[in-house]
Amino acid sequence: MFHPLRVSEIERITDDAVAVTFAVPAALRETFRHTPGQHLNVRHHVGDEEIRRSYSICTPATEQPGAPLLRVGIRMVDGGTFSTYALKELAVGDQVEAMAPTGRFVLAPRPGNFAAVVGGSGITPVLSMAATLLAREPLARFCLIRSDRTAASTMFLDEVADLKDRYPDRFQLVTSLSREEQAAGLHSGRLDRERLTGLLPALLSVPDVDGWFLCGPLGLVRGAESALRALGADRSRIHQEIFHVTGQVTASPAATQVVTPSESRLTATLDGRSGSWPVQGGESLLDTVLRSRSDAPYACKGGVCGTCRAFLVSGEVRMDRNFALEPEETGAGFVLACQSHPVTPEVEIDFDR
Known part of the structure; x- marks a missing residue:
């Protein structure tokens, strides 16, 4: 679920990067409480196209006096739609839609x-x-x-x-x-x-x-x-x-040798609701879900951010790329929906686990 956050400060920190600070309303304080290392998924509409990107939070996860603030760093990327918008058009007072902080690359304070x-x-x-x-x-x-x-x-x-x-x-x-x-x-x-x-x-x-x-x-x-x-x-x-991830990265040899069934069906659970849909030729599991559930979680669609992580309940899939899940996660049955394609006629995944 996306929430509107107001931009309270934009600071140019290098020639090609800015730090953007968002004010968090009192009603959303718990929603946007983060663990150090987590990121925000933000979205922006360009015409009819929805652009989503993921940016890590640099703000310390400590109690702040007054209204809490979230700060992210955004560096210009060649051809990057959102980074170009952030560096050239975004202004203090604008609203940006953001999901609650997410991510497992975290360090909870301990000795x-x-x-x-x-x-x-x-x-x-x-x-x-x-x-x-x-x-x-x-x-x-x-x-x-x-x-x-x-x-x-x-x-x-x-x-x-x-x-x-x-x-x-x-x-x-x-x-x-x-x-x-x-x-x-x-x-x-x-x-x-x-x-x-x-x-x-x-x-x-x-x-x-x-x-x-x-x-x-x-x-x-x-x-x-x-x-x-x-x-x-x-x-x-x-x-x-x-x-x-620069350059062209191909799928693993094991993945390219897997034969995809001519017809397959995906069942997915998201926010406590389940649905079942046919997987159209060549599309990922995420794209299958997005045809009926626009609230399916994702940001990069490149196997990097991990936002679309889901638990494989049954069936088999192949993942083309994985730069987000650690071996312990894949071993426990988690997959990246944006990179996964069915290997068996029936596949079930769960975004809520």
Whole structure:
């Protein structure tokens, strides 16, 4: 369900990015209470077309005086309809429709040592995680390794510097610029698997970190995960969220070998109501549901955001792409409806689990 939120502030934070702050009405305070790391799904209409996008919340999940605020970071994407609108047309006082915060890339405050490897706009959810953790849990520490192209393109530079000043003994910051030399810190270049394998043990004991949070472009996240596994990090402690998948990514060989039945039927449960519909040739399970239920949850339709996650009750499906669900989730029976196609004549999914 979407709710109107009023834009209370728009701040230009780099040449190609803005931070947009929304005022949350008192009646929706509980609806929009978030866990650090979650995102907002927003929608905008261009003519007859509905555009949905997902943006991570950077606001700390702490009690705020007065009316609560939610802040998201939006970076311009080539050809991006909503990001272009946000940077060029959106104004203070405008209303934007948004769903309640969602997402499982989260860090609920608790004692321990935590670390993150982020690239570009991947800082957005991690900023909320670090700020909330350090403010609410005095026995917690956080190490942030961030990669950006240049200092001028670095999002939330002041907010991260403020954390370093406020928690000098519990917050560690390492920055890397891929296209620019810096006076101190790492030499320029990408933070790939090889560099991280050498860097991370010099910063902290990798196997002893209670939670690793990887966020940013696909290449950075995959490289960081590979480095962490090689350095002895437990798989269950590594959490990731992909922000950008550049280039053409094909379906897995196993998926392309699966034969789709000529006729199949989908049963889906959403918000306590069930329906059953024929799956038309080539369409995903999400598109099948959307033909009759416009309230079906989705944002990117690219297998990245995880908004359309559903539990596979019965039948079999193939997923073309998956950059959102972790192995534990797929092992438990969850699928991405936007990437799933029926393998059996009858398939049932449940969005409510």
